[in-house]
Structures are given as structure tokens and as C-alpha cells.
Amino acid sequence: MVDKGSTSRKRILILGLTFFGWFLINVFRLFYVQVLSNDKYKQKLTRQNERVLEVSSERGTILDRNRRPLAMNADGYSFYLENRSVEESLKELARFQSLFSYTPSETKRLESMIRQKRSFIWLKRKVSEEEKERAISLGFENISYITEKRRLYPNRSLACHILGAVDIDNKGVEGVERKADEYLRGKSGRVLIHQDARRKVYEMQVLEPPRKGDGIILTIDSVIQHIAEKSLRKAVEEYHADGGSVTVMSPFTGEILAMASYPYFDPNERLSLNGATRSNKGVEFSYEPGSTFKVVSSSTLLELSQVKESEQIYCENGHFLYKGKVFTDTHPYGYLTLKEIMTHSSNIGIIKLALLLDKEKFYGYQKSFGIGESTGVELPGEAGGSLRRVDRWSGLTLPSMSIGYEVMVTPLQMLLVMNTVATGGWYVPPTILRNELPLKNKRTRYRVISSETASRMKGFLASVVEEGTGKAGGVEGFLAGGKTGTARKLVGGHYSQQAYVSSFIGFIPLDKPLLSIAVVIDNPKGGVYYGGAVSAPVFQEIASDTLTYLKVFPDPSAFAAPIMAANRPEEVKR
Amino acid sequence: MVRKPGVNTPLFLAVVLLSFLGLIAVYSSSAILSAEVYGKSYFFFLKHFAYVAAGLALLSWALLCRFDFYRHPLFIYGLYGLSLLLLLATLNSPIINGTQRWLRVGPFSFQPSELAKLSLIIVLAHYLTLKKELLSKGYQVLAIPAVLVALVFLLILKQPDLGTAFIVLAISGVMFFVAGINFKYVAWVMTAFVASVVGMICFYDYARARIVALFDYEADPLGKGFQIVQSLIALGSGGMGGVGLGDSTQKLYFLPYAHTDFIFAVIGEEMGFLVAFPVLLLYLVVMIQGYRAAINAPDMQQMLIATGITTWIFSQAMLNISVVIGIFPPKGITLPFISSGGSSLLVLLFAAGILIRVASGKAK
Numbered sequence: 001m002v003d004k005g006s007t008s009r010k011r012i013l014i015l016g017l018t019f020f021g022w023f024l025i026n027v028f029r030l031f032y033v034q035v036l037s038n039d040k041y042k043q044k045l046t047r048q049n050e051r052v053l054e055v056s057s058e059r060g061t062i063l064d065r066n067r068r069p070l071a072m073n074a075d076g077y078s079f080y081l082e083n084r085s086v087e088e089s090l091k092e093l094a095r096f097q098s099l100f101s102y103t104p105s106e107t108k109r110l111e112s113m114i115r116q117k118r119s120f121i122w123l124k125r126k127v128s129e130e131e132k133e134r135a136i137s138l139g140f141e142n143i144s145y146i147t148e149k150r151r152l153y154p155n156r157s158l159a160c161h162i163l164g165a166v167d168i169d170n171k172g173v174e175g176v177e178r179k180a181d182e183y184l185r186g187k188s189g190r191v192l193i194h195q196d197a198r199r200k201v202y203e204m205q206v207l208e209p210p211r212k213g214d215g216i217i218l219t220i221d222s223v224i225q226h227i228a229e230k231s232l233r234k235a236v237e238e239y240h241a242d243g244g245s246v247t248v249m250s251p252f253t254g255e256i257l258a259m260a261s262y263p264y265f266d267p268n269e270r271l272s273l274n275g276a277t278r279s280n281k282g283v284e285f286s287y288e289p290g291s292t293f294k295v296v297s298s299s300t301l302l303e304l305s306q307v308k309e310s311e312q313i314y315c316e317n318g319h320f321l322y323k324g325k326v327f328t329d330t331h332p333y334g335y336l337t338l339k340e341i342m343t344h345s346s347n348i349g350i351i352k353l354a355l356l357l358d359k360e361k362f363y364g365y366q367k368s369f370g371i372g373e374s375t376g377v378e379l380p381g382e383a384g385g386s387l388r389r390v391d392r393w394s395g396l397t398l399p400s401m402s403i404g405y406e407v408m409v410t411p412l413q414m415l416l417v418m419n420t421v422a423t424g425g426w427y428v429p430p431t432i433l434r435n436e437l438p439l440k441n442k443r444t445r446y447r448v449i450s451s452e453t454a455s456r457m458k459g460f461l462a463s464v465v466e467e468g469t470g471k472a473g474g475v476e477g478f479l480a481g482g483k484t485g486t487a488r489k490l491v492g493g494h495y496s497q498q499a500y501v502s503s504f505i506g507f508i509p510l511d512k513p514l515l516s517i518a519v520v521i522d523n524p525k526g527g528v529y530y531g532g533a534v535s536a537p538v539f540q541e542i543a544s545d546t547l548t549y550l551k552v553f554p555d556p557s558a559f560a561a562p563i564m565a566a567n568r569p570e571e572v573k574r
Numbered sequence: 575m576v577r578k579p580g581v582n583t584p585l586f587l588a589v590v591l592l593s594f595l596g597l598i599a600v601y602s603s604s605a606i607l608s609a610e611v612y613g614k615s616y617f618f619f620l621k622h623f624a625y626v627a628a629g630l631a632l633l634s635w636a637l638l639c640r641f642d643f644y645r646h647p648l649f650i651y652g653l654y655g656l657s658l659l660l661l662l663a664t665l666n667s668p669i670i671n672g673t674q675r676w677l678r679v680g681p682f683s684f685q686p687s688e689l690a691k692l693s694l695i696i697v698l699a700h701y702l703t704l705k706k707e708l709l710s711k712g713y714q715v716l717a718i719p720a721v722l723v724a725l726v727f728l729l730i731l732k733q734p735d736l737g738t739a740f741i742v743l744a745i746s747g748v749m750f751f752v753a754g755i756n757f758k759y760v761a762w763v764m765t766a767f768v769a770s771v772v773g774m775i776c777f778y779d780y781a782r783a784r785i786v787a788l789f790d791y792e793a794d795p796l797g798k799g800f801q802i803v804q805s806l807i808a809l810g811s812g813g814m815g816g817v818g819l820g821d822s823t824q825k826l827y828f829l830p831y832a833h834t835d836f837i838f839a840v841i842g843e844e845m846g847f848l849v850a851f852p853v854l855l856l857y858l859v860v861m862i863q864g865y866r867a868a869i870n871a872p873d874m875q876q877m878l879i880a881t882g883i884t885t886w887i888f889s890q891a892m893l894n895i896s897v898v899i900g901i902f903p904p905k906g907i908t909l910p911f912i913s914s915g916g917s918s919l920l921v922l923l924f925a926a927g928i929l930i931r932v933a934s935g936k937a938k
Contacts, residue, residue, distance in 0.1 A: 007754045008753070008754055008868075008869075008874075008877060009869050011751055011752050011754075012752055012865050012868055012869055012881060013749070013865075013869075015748060015752070015865065015881075015885070016861065016862070016865045019861055019888055019889070019892070020858070020861075022892050022896075023854065023857075023858055023861075023892065023894075026849065026854060026892060026896055026899065026901075027854055027893050028844070029896075029899045029900075029901055030809070030850060030851065030854065030895070031847060031851075032845065033806055033809050033810050033899055033900070034809050034812055034813060034842055034846065034847040034850065035813065035814050035847050036811060037810050038810060038811070038813040038814070040810065041806060041807050041809070041810020041811045042810070042811045042813075043812070044807050044811075045807050045811040045823065045824070047811075048807065048828065049823055049826075049828070151767070194823065196823075196826030196828070202826065378703075404753070438598050458777050
């Protein structure tokens with residue numbers, strides 16, 4: 001290498017230097033990417049393979065007062081399609097659809113989503129275990145499922161209007177489910193997942209575990225609720241009524257033991273219900289109460305000492321013309337005391353007494369009884385009824401109001417009026433919650449009428465059941481108090497001669513009432529429409545069954561003998 | 575000139591260290607893929623390990639055997655002929671990822687372009703040494719070596735394997751240059767190349783667009799640019815110290831060819847700049863020691879062989895790393911001694927053996 005040596009050496013050195021330059025470029029670039037841009041690429045990496053997922057919490061259960069489940073959770077299976085190829089997806093969809101009922105529009109919607117190449121498509125949410133097994137047995141390539149919690153109402157339609165329902169995402173949309181949604185739903189958790197490029201999760205980190213929703217215990221007693229629903233159904237069907245409502249309360253505690261509205265529905269089935277079926281009539285049905293409102297009028301009369309107990313009022317033989325309007329009674333009466341007026345429900349008697357009342361004071365007592373204002377019970381959509389201010393009253397308002405017209409109430413409001421008499425004069429705010437939640441009705445109890453007035457009213461109302469319009473509401477072996485009501489419905493601006501709201505509202509036993517019950521039947525048909533005929537028997541049946549269930553017997557001594565005998569068989573033989 | 579006999583230790587150590595690092599990197603980057611494909615996480619690693627062992631054996635043989643096989647015409651032309659035949663055979667091989675680079679024999683697959691590079695270096699060194707007197711006098715003497723190069727170049731281009739073809743051209747050019755061809759030919763070729771590139775960029779919009787697109791990978795991060803973007807994320811998130819051995823998340827299918835072409839990205843992610851930079855330094859050691867060996871070679875043929883092999887190893891390493899760090903578009907070039915890739919590794923280690931032999935003054 002003597003001759004070529006120097007040239008080659010020079011050229012190798014040139015090469016070496018050139019390559020060293022390339023080396024330096026690589027080193028600088030590497031340093032720039034790795035060290036100087038470290039944070040930027042770390043962020044990119046995080047964005048690429050980390051994702052925060054929401055984990056839904058389990059919804060709280062709803063129990064009745066005896067801890068029997070009314071709403072609970074079960075596993076539901078939700079099927080989805082991973083849309084990899086339109087053709088295959090459509091084929092699998094067709095096979096999948098053979099298992100479930102799909103409307104043509106649903107099918108169309110799914111097919112168009114597949115054609116739009118949406119990568120993830122829900123096919124059917126929250127199906128049962130059996131349905132899941134059937135679907136799996138068909139063997140799908142692109143269809144799989146995840147397990148979700150499904151709301152389950154084990155008693156089906158029982159207490160449906162109180163419980164309400166949830167939507168497909170377990171959000172409460174009706175009833176207590178809606179009212180107490182923020183407590184029931186709990187708090188969803190967050191999980192940080194790391195995914196590889198194929199979106200497979202290789203690491204999971206719980207950032208925040210889901211918190212189960214609060215359980216709710218209702219004041220409802222499933223058995224009493226069942227009794228109420230059964231009797232209500234019977235009455236509505238027998239009289240072909242438009243609907244009806246029964247509310248059972250414990251008057252001293254304000255707890256609602258049952259609240260039924262006919263027609264019923266099954267909240268397990270997510271059907272689109274019409275408003276009439278959905279509405280919880282106990283708090284949502286506003287109506288003119290008719291004669292049951294005489295409890296308010298006569299309580300006011302007694303409180304204001306407008307009438308003496310022995311005083312005889314002439315009842316005009318059933319026809320009373322006042323300011324151009326004729327008021328009538330169902331039977332013509334002559335002279336009646338206030339007690340007799342109540343017992344036989346004379347409109348004219350009450351009106352003639354009420355005309356002596358100071359309007360403002362009467363208005364004040366109505367307010368005090370809770371008329372014209374919602375009760376604050378923990379149910380959504382409660383109506384407040386309506387009570388017009390005195391300055392908007394017409395000349396006929398006072399007499400009409402005294403017999404329960406020109407004033408709107410809900411069955412629950414009317415029941416609270418009756419509770420005031422039952423409790424010796426107290427307004428006890430109603431509640432449906434047993435456990436303490438911030439949404440619990442915060443109103444406090446207060447006195448409405450004196451205990452003397454209340455006890456005199458009790459006497460009147462006992463007489464209604466003993467010998468008056470409410471005889472059908474009497475329960476053998478018990479004294480009860482109650483008042484019938486048969487109100488004409490306002491149809492197209494005129495009081496109808498055919499459509500009535502028939503009610504009976506009462507309490508039992510008379511001296512220490514355990515139960516108060518409001519039965520309101522909307523538009524019974526077929527000639528029988530008096531509250532005493534349609535609703536009082538419902539009261540009787542529910543009261544009787546419930547007292548039996550609660551083991552409250554008319555006279556304990558009457559049952560003592562056979563029990564003793566059973567305990568001493570020898571004596572029986574002798 | 576008196577030369578101490580004995581092994582060139584820095585060169586030998588650099589190659590062994592790179593191979594050792596390759597074992598670690600291949601295991602780490604292939605374990606998950608391997609477990610998925612073969613059910614065993616160490617399958618790729620074992621295969622690679624076997625090749626490294628065989629390659630080191632070949633290296634030792636090339637280093638220690640007494641016979642100067644690369645001077646023997648039968649070996650020289652036989653190897654070259656065999657390479658051409660194998661390259662021809664690839665034209666009938668199955669298409670993998672749109673290319674035909676691999677020959678399959680039973681369970682073994684073989685990439686003839688690697689062998690072709692070595693055989694071309696040996697045959698060029700032999701021929702240029704034979705004609706050394708004529709080299710500076712005219713260009714006619716370059717006709718035959720040009721044909722030798724062109725055959726290999728075109729067959730590789732046909733596969734197509736642009737990156738390897740480029741390296742073949744680079745190695746050959748460097749060997750002509752070092753062998754002492756007239757500088758004006760070199761100047762002509764360089765000028766013509768630069769002029770044509772500049773001309774194309776200036777006069778043809780589509781050419782400019784193509785060239786811009788080659789480098790503008792960020793514009794299309796999910797398409798062709800995906801590999802580069804993922805490679806940069808891997809390197810960039812590694813930082814100075816790395817995320818820890820085995821903890822690469824980019825190898826979880828984000829990074830394509832994690833254990834072959836983009837293995838440097840996994841090294842950078844897991845072990846950080848503190849290891850990635852020394853890897854570059856090891857190639858620099860190979861380059862410096864290789865060229866020093868060429869300069870000090872006892873004869874022209876050995877000088878040319880050392881130049882050729884050094885150029886091959888170094889340019890391929892730099893090109894691979896340039897791709898991984900995003901200054902070149904992806905070309906399908908492996909990282910010498912580190913990437914998994916059986917036959918290529920065998921040939922490279924054998925070539926490294928020859929280079930160390932020259933560097934160690936073993937040849938007579």
C-alpha cells in the first residue's frame with residue numbers, strides 16, 4: 001500500500017469525518033427527542049393509552065316499613081355489536097333479531113348505524129339470564145355482552161305509583177325513584193385503564209370506587225298496600241269507574257301506610273305509559289271534594305261558636321234559593337241539629353249556617369287545615385289543589401265552598417283534614433319515608449282546632465257511620481268516624497248530572513284512631529254513584545282486613561275463651 | 575511496519591456488547607408478541623439467542639482460521655454467484671408485506687440481501703485490488719465492478735428494498751472512492767445526484783410534495799406516519815433514565831416491528847438516553863476502529879474489505895437510528911447486531927469476524 005496509501009488514507013479520513021457528522025446529528029436529535037422533549041411525549045403517551053372510565057354505582061334498594069324489598073337490583077345482560085364489516089354485521093344482526101322482538105323502526109335504526117360504520121352499537125340492554133343464554137347459544141362473532149345492574153320490582157305492580165320507575169340507564173323517572181334519585185343512585189366511581197394499541201386493557205387502577213346508593217325505607221306496608229290495591233281494583237271494576245285512589249295513613253304519625261291508584265302498571269316493563277296510568281292519584285288528582293269538605297265547614301262553625309249543639313236549623317225541605325241559585329238536598333229535611341246535618345249530609349243546613357261565617361276566618365281555617373297548599377309529602381308531581389283568596393270570591397262562593405265546591409283538593413289533603421279530627425285537632429304533616437333523608441318532609445305539626453271541637457266532630461262523624469250516609473263504612477265490632485262525599489264533576493264548564501267523584505274518608509277505631517283511609521272513586525257508572533254506596537264499602541273492606549292483619553281485635557275478651565280452651569285440652573274434653 | 579498480533583479488543587468488545595444488548599432488547603420487545611403467537615414469551619428470544627451463538631461462532635471462525643478464504647477466487651466468485659442466485663430466487667418467494675425479501679427453507683427463513691452485501695464487498699475488494707494500477711487512469715476499468723454492483727442493486731431494488739439498495743450503493747461508492755478512482759468521477763456523480771434532486775424539487779410540484787410528505791409524518795399520524803409517531807413517543811417518554819426494563823408500553827402493538835426495525839425505540843423507552851447514547855457510541859467505536867484497521871491494513875484488498883464492512887455496519891446503524899428518531903422516512907433497515915433477524919445477524923457477525931481479523935493484523 002505504498003503508492004495508493006496516502007490517497008486512500010485521506011479519503012478514509014474524509015469518510016470517517018463525514019460519518020462522524022451523521023453520528024453527531026443522530027446524537028443531537030436523540031438528545032432532543034429523549035431528554036428535551038420528554039414531557040411532551042410523556043403526555044402523548046398518556047393520551048394514547050390511558051383512559052378514565054366511569055363505573056356506575058349500584059342503586060340503593062327501596063324497602064317497605066318491615067324491610068320487605070320493593071325495588072332491588074338484579075344482573076341484566078346488555079348486548080352490543082362491534083361493527084367490523086358492514087356485511088357481516090347485518091347478517092349477525094338478522095340472526096340476533098330472531099331472538100328478540102324488534103319494531104321495524106328499531107331494526108331500521110340499527111341497520112343504518114351499521115351502514116354508517118359506527119364501531120360500537122347497543123343491540124339490546126339489560127335482558128334476563130335466560131335470554132342471554134339463548135343468545136349465546138347461537139354463537140356470534142361480533143356480538144358480545146356486558147353485565148349491568150337492572151332494576152327489579154319483585155312485587156310487580158304493587159305500589160307502582162309510589163315507587164315509580166327508572167329509565168334504561170337506571171335513572172329514576174317516576175315516583176320515589178325520581179324524587180329520591182340523588183340518594184338512590186349513589187356515586188359512580190372512576191377507573192384509570194391502560195390500553196394497548198388493540199384497545200385491550202392491560203392495567204387498571206381504581207381512582208375512586210363507586211359508592212352504592214342509599215337504601216330507602218318507606219312507611220308503606222306491603223300487606224296493607226296489597227289490601228288497598230285489591231279492594232280498590234274490585235270497586236273500580238265493579239262500578240266501571242275511570243279510576244280511583246286509596247290512601248291509608250297512621251293519623252298520629254302522618255305515615256302513609258298505603259297509597260294506591262287504579263289503573264296499575266308493572267314498573268319492570270319499560271312501557272311508554274300515558275299520563276292517566278302513570279299518575280299517582282293520591283297526590284296528583286285534584287277534584288272538588290263535595291260533602292267531605294263539610295268537615296272543614298262544621299269544624300269552623302264549632303270553633304267560632306256560630307252554632308249551639310242543640311240549635312235546630314230549618315233545612316227548607318230540600319230546596320233553598322240563594323242569590324238566584326237553587327241548592328238541594330237528596331232528601332227533604334225540616335229542622336236538624338248540626339250533628340243531624342252532618343249525619344245526613346244536608347247541603348242546605350250547612351249552607352245556611354255557613355252564610356253566617358266571616359269569610360276571612362273561614363278562609364283562614366281552610367288554610368290551616370292545609371287546603372290550597374301541597375302537603376310536602378316526598379313524592380314527585382304533587383298537586384296543591386286550589387283555594388281562592390277572599391277578594392276573588394263571588395256571592396255564591398261561600399255557600400258553595402261550605403259544601404265542597406269552588407275549592408280543589410287532592411285525596412291526601414282531604415285525608416289530612418280527617419286526620420286533624422282523628423288526632424284531636426292536629427295537622428300532622430304526611431310522610432312516606434321512614435329513614436331520615438334531607439328530602440324528608442320538614443313541616444312540623446300544629447294545632448288546627450281545639451280538642452273539644454275535634455271530639456264533637458268525632459261524635460258527628462261516628463254518627464255518619466252509625467246511622468247516616470256512611471253506614472256501609474262500618475266495621476263490625478268497632479266504632480269508626482267518616483264522611484261521605486258525592487261531588488258532581490265539572491264537565492265543559494257545567495256541573496254534570498252523570499259524572500261524579502264519590503268518596504269516603506274516615507278513621508278507625510273512633511277513640512284512638514290507628515288508621516285513616518281516603519277512598520276516592522272517579523266517575524263510577526251504572527246508576528250507583530253515592531260516596532256512601534261506592535266508596536264506603538271499600539273503606540269497610542280495607543279497614544276490616546287491615547285491622548285483622550294488624551291483630552287489632554274488637555274485644556279481646558271475646559277471643560279469650562277459645563284460646564284458653566285450646567291451651568287446656570283436658571278441660572275441653574270434660 | 576511492525577504490527578502486534580492479537581485481537582483488536584475495542585472492536586471485538588463493541589460487537590459483543592451490542593449483541594448482548596440485542597439479547598436483552600429482543601427479549602423485552604418480543605415477549606408479549608411471542609406469548610401471543612407461540613404461547614411462550616421466550617420463543618423469539620430463544621431463536622435470537624441461537625442465532626447470536628451461531629453468529630459468534632462464525633465470527634470466531636472468521637477471526638481464528640488460518641486460511642485466508644476471502645482471497646481465494648473460488649470462495650470470492652462462488653459466494654457472489656450464490657448470492658445472485660438466491661436474490662433471483664426471491665423473485666419467486668411469497669409476498670410478505672408487499673415485498674419479497676425472504677427465502678424459506680423448512681423452518682428457516684433467509685434474507686439473501688445480507689449475504690449479497692458481504693459477497694459484493696469481497697468481490698469488489700478483490701477486483702479493485704487486481705486493477706489498482708488502472709483505477710486512476712480511466713473509467714473503462716470500472717465497467718466490470720459497476721456491473722457487479724448493478725446486478726445486486728437492481729435485484730434488491732426489485733424486491734423492493736430501497737433501504738438495503740441504498741446501503742449497497744453507499745458501500746460500493748465508498749469502496750470505489752477509497753480504492754482511488756479519479757476524484758472527478760466522484761465529483762460528477764455527486765453533482766449529478768444533487769442537481770437532479772434539486773431540479774426535481776424546483777420544477778415538479780408533485781416531486782416536491784412527495785419529498786415533503788416523506789418527512790411530514792405528523793400530518794398523517796394514523797397512516798404512514800404512525801410508525802414514526804409511535805417511535806418518537808416511545809423514545810420521548812423514555813427520557814434520560816428510561817421507564818424501566820420490560821416496562822415499555824409502546825411495544826404493546828403501538829410500535830410496529832418493535833423487536834426488529836424499531837428495536838432502538840424500545841431500548842430508548844425502557845433504558846433511556848443513558849443507554850441509547852452509549853449504543854450510538856459503540857457504533858462510533860466500530861467505525862473508528864474499522865477505518866483505523868483499513869488505514870493500517872497490510873494490503874489494499876484488506877483495506878477495501880475493512881472499509882466496506884465498516885461502512886456497511888456503520889451506515890446501516892446510523893440509517894436505522896435516523897429512521898427511529900424521525901429524520902428519515904421508514905425504510906425497513908435493521909439495527910446491526912441488535913435487531914432480531916436470524917440470517918442477517920449471522921452474516922453480520924461473520925463479516926464482523928472478518929473485520930476484526932483485519933483489524934487484529936491476523937492476515938499474512
